[in-house]
Structure formats: C-alpha cells, structure tokens
Amino acid sequence: xxxxxxxxxxxxxxxxxxxxxxxxxxxxxxxxxxxxxxxxxxxxxxxxxxxxxxxxxxxxxxxxxxxxxxxxxxxxxxxxxxxxxxxxxxxxxxxxxxxxxxxxxxxxxxxxx
Amino acid sequence: xxxxxxxxxxxxxxxxxxxxxxxxxxxxxxxxxxxxxxxxxxxxxxxxxxxxxxxxxxxxxxxxxxxxxxxxxxxxxxxxxxxxxxxxxxxxxxxxxxxxxxxxxxxxxxxxx
Numbered sequence: 001x002x003x004x005x006x007x008x009x010x011x012x013x014x015x016x017x018x019x020x021x022x023x024x025x026x027x028x029x030x031x032x033x034x035x036x037x038x039x040x041x042x043x044x045x046x047x048x049x050x051x052x053x054x055x056x057x058x059x060x061x062x063x064x065x066x067x068x069x070x071x072x073x074x075x076x077x078x079x080x081x082x083x084x085x086x087x088x089x090x091x092x093x094x095x096x097x098x099x100x101x102x103x104x105x106x107x108x109x110x111x112x113x
Numbered sequence: 114x115x116x117x118x119x120x121x122x123x124x125x126x127x128x129x130x131x132x133x134x135x136x137x138x139x140x141x142x143x144x145x146x147x148x149x150x151x152x153x154x155x156x157x158x159x160x161x162x163x164x165x166x167x168x169x170x171x172x173x174x175x176x177x178x179x180x181x182x183x184x185x186x187x188x189x190x191x192x193x194x195x196x197x198x199x200x201x202x203x204x205x206x207x208x209x210x211x212x213x214x215x216x217x218x219x220x221x222x223x224x225x226x
Binding site for chain 1: 119158207211213215217218219222
C-alpha cells in the first residue's frame, strides 16, 4: 500500500466493487489523518479525516480505518463508481497546524467498466 | 459559492523571468499555504501565512517569494533563482482551528522553458 514517502502507483477495481486504498505512516506522534481525492488537472478535494482517538470513521460511501499499533491507515470506498477514478493520497499531522502536514505521494484508482 | 481561485490555470514563461501566481479565497480563512506538486511525490510546502501581513518559509522556499497584504489574497512569485520551476502549484487555506482540513484551489501548471 501507499506510504507517506513511498508510492504505490495504481489500483484497478471493477465498477460496483469495493476499493481499499492503504497508507502506512512512520511518525507515531501523528494524531490527525486526512484522505484527499485529486482528479486529473484539479486540486485535492477533502474526503474524510480521523483523529488518533478513533479507529474508524464513516462518511458517505467511504470509511477510514486507523490502526495505530502498526501505523496503518486505509480508505474504503463502497460500490466504486467511474467518478471515483482519481489519485487518492493520505496526509498525517503531528501538530496543531497545517504547517506540519506530511503528504503521501498517492495511489491512482482506476474504475473498470 | 465559497472557495479558492487560482489563476491562471496554465502559465508559460521563459527561463530567467519572474512570474506571479494568483490565489484568492472567499472562505474568510486566516491561514493560507502554497504547495508544489511534482509527479510521484507528495505535496511540498513552499510558504505559508497564518495571518495578514505575516508569512513564513516552508520546506522549499528558495527561489520563491510571497506577500499577504489582504486576508483574501496570497500571491506567489516564482523568481529566476528557482532552479527547477516547472511544476503544478497548489494554493490552500484553512480556518486555522485545531486540525481543520486544508481546502485547495485547482492549481496552476507552470512551464518554464
């Protein structure tokens, strides 16, 4: 899976299937995590965030899971649609300010018809 | 609609010329950020400003300059001193509250030849 600092280039899934995008982080002091979606030629779009006092958070069709023991974050997308095709990247923050965000390089999700 | 507007979307310049990228937000956010995005890499912070008339260098500030004369505006100048200026530049803002997510503009792709 993706790592903040390493890169898993692509993930292909069939339309209607669930997608799981992974992110490994290295800073055990990080206490806030964000997932972004970036479509080609556009800016990143906030999807969902989670704080370290939680291990799961759900949004509309998306779920983020946080495993602090192994420093792993995942984004699950239910019933993947063609419009979900994009680059997804995670970000971690060990402090209070966005100045301290560290971004992963991203995973390209391709939804197959 | 509230949001962040970056202009222009595409910009072409000759080597040795300074160029200014525009970023305007109407979200009433205090903090604004400039990032650079290169293929296969995570976002890297160039400059940030947490309040009007104040700004700080990020991780890769060399060859760049900014100003923050108005809350809504945070222009970035790419100077001729920047050795590798061709990149996708992203502006972002946040309210500055504890761990509030960044909101991004749609970026400016700068090509210097």
